[in-house]
Amino acid sequence: MQTKNTVFPFVAVIGQEAIKKALIWNIVNPNIGGVLISGEKGTAKSTLVRGVCNITPDIQLVELPLNVTEDRLSGNINFEHAVKFGEKRFESGILQKANGNLLYVDEVNLLSDHIVKTLLESAASGMNIVEREGISFRHPSQFILVGSMNPEEGGLRPQFLDRFGLYVEVTGEQDIRKRAEIIRRRIEYEKNPILFIEKWQSESDNLMLSVKRAKESLNKIVVTQNAMQLAASIAKEGNCAGNRAEIIIIQTAKAIAALESRIALNISDIKEAAKYVLPHRVRDKQEEQEKTQQQEQDSTNSQEEQQEQDNNQQEQENNNQQENNNQQENNQASDEQNDNVDASSEEHDQDDEEYDDTSSQQEKSNEEQMPEAQNETVDNPGRLCENQICLQVFSLAFYF
Incomplete structure (x- = not known):
């Protein structure tokens, strides 16, 4: 401490x-x-x-x-x-x-x-x-x-x-004379702190008395409706979050009025207080509007995406239903074709049976009409070769 x-x-x-x-x-x-x-x-x-x-x-x-x-x-x-x-x-x-x-x-x-x-x-x-x-x-x-x-x-x-x-x-101070005076006072303080403090004691006592009087009269300050409306308007124009800004503006303005020994706030008190209350609370309206627009855009995009998903889902359901209908029609057509094929196959089998019977009867009739063949001698291939050899030997003998 x-x-x-x-x-x-x-x-x-x-x-x-x-x-x-x-x-x-x-x-x-x-x-x-x-x-x-x-x-x-x-x-x-x-x-x-x-x-x-x-x-x-x-x-x-x-x-x-x-x-x-x-x-x-x-x-x-x-x-x-x-x-x-x-x-x-x-x-x-x-x-x-x-x-x-x-x-x-x-x-x-x-x-x-x-x-x-x-x-x-x-x-x-x-x-x-x-x-x-x-x-x-x-x-x-x-x-x-x-x-x-x-x-x-x-x-x-x-x-x-x-x-x-x-x-x-x-x-920092930019005036050269003030900067030089800062150096002088600092050196004087470090040389003898007690003597330096005593040198400024009178001004310190005057400020102490002023602060004490202001603290005692603080509760006597009257805050009018106009002062509250002005503080609220300034905070709203600054786009401040919440209501802390306007409350602190009023509290600061009361301290300003108390130090000046007044019992009512005025416009200058509110404006002076706002210079210290708003700098770290003011928000850019353009950024806030962009944020709001972005949120609205995101909401719109979300709704569009949801609608598109619903449409796609409905279209998919319709396609599935159409495919089911087509499948049923194809199955029905296939069943009818199979029935026709079976009927045609039965007719064809019946025709084949009739044709087989007719062919059998025709062959039997031909066999009955064909005359009995005479006895024919068929040369044996082996004997045929032997005969040819004998002829060739006989021809050579005649030549010699």
């Missing part, structure tokens, strides 16, 4: 008026929901956060390290006490210490996911609930959440980004 005696005075920081306003508004009205400071390194982000707690005596600074464990954040059982005395005792974590104070997370975009989840649950409900290792404990945890980050190191998830009430983007 940072002590208030050794930090650079809040009022001694040159420039960065946007950060100063956002932090002071949250001190006056913690219902704003904190602030996220995004900007280049070396722009006094951490210096201003640590210094703002010096202007109010009832708020302390609690810092959340990046390497914090879930037990250290939420709290856990005191094992040393359990070993010594044999009884369970809850050991509070950072969230219990942050209750009613300012919880600062430097390089908030580098936090691990499970730590971010625990932090979001506590910030949303205002309670820290611990259920582990046989203990059940809950305690209020309402704090001003302030985070700083360098966008070059990555961004934040949307659900975490929306938890910050205000958003400030800063850059």
Whole structure:
């Protein structure tokens, strides 16, 4: 926990008026929901956060390290006490210490996911609930959440980004004279911190008195119907998701009016608040319209695909029915053809039988009419050859 005696005075920081306003508004009205400071390194982000707690005596600074464990954040059982005395005792974590104070997370975009989840649950409900290792404990945890980050190191998830009430983007000073004065004041502070703090104590006291008076008169601020309608219109024009934007605009405008000692909001309060509430919540209408059109197109395509599938299915059913009908007709025609073939085959068989009978009778008649053949001598092939040889021998004998 940072002590208030050794930090650079809040009022001694040159420039960065946007950060100063956002932090002071949250001190006056913690219902704003904190602030996220995004900007280049070396722009006094951490210096201003640590210094703002010096202007109010009832708020302390609690810092959340990046390497914090879930037990250290939420709290856990005191094992040393359990070993010594044999009884369970809850050991509070950072969230219990942050209750009613300012919880600062430097390089908030580098936090691990499970730590971010625990932090979001506590910030949303205002309670820290611990259920582990046989203990059940809950305690209020309402704090001003302030985070700083360098966008070059990555961004934040949307659900975490929306938890910050205000958003400030800063850059380094460009005026050479202011940059030189920053160097001079830093050297003077490092040379003698106590003397430097005393030098700026008067301005710090004036700011402290102004903040105290604003906190006391905050509940007296009257929020008119016109102010609520204007805040809602601005949030709607920014295409913000949900209703958190217009609520935070009203809470911020109340802090602005209280610091100026007024009891009613005006248009300038609403507009000034909107500059810090909307930057991280505004959504591009064109992107939203394209998203809506894409969803409608997908729905139309889905309906067309379903209709096409239905048509294809109906056509397939009709084809199947037609094929069944054709098959039945073919089967019927085939049956009729088979019947005709069988009939023709029977007729043909009958004709063949009649033809066989007729042929048999004709052959029998021919045999009866044919005269008996005379006895004929058929030469034996072997004897024929012998006769030819004898003739050839006889002819040769006659020649000689």
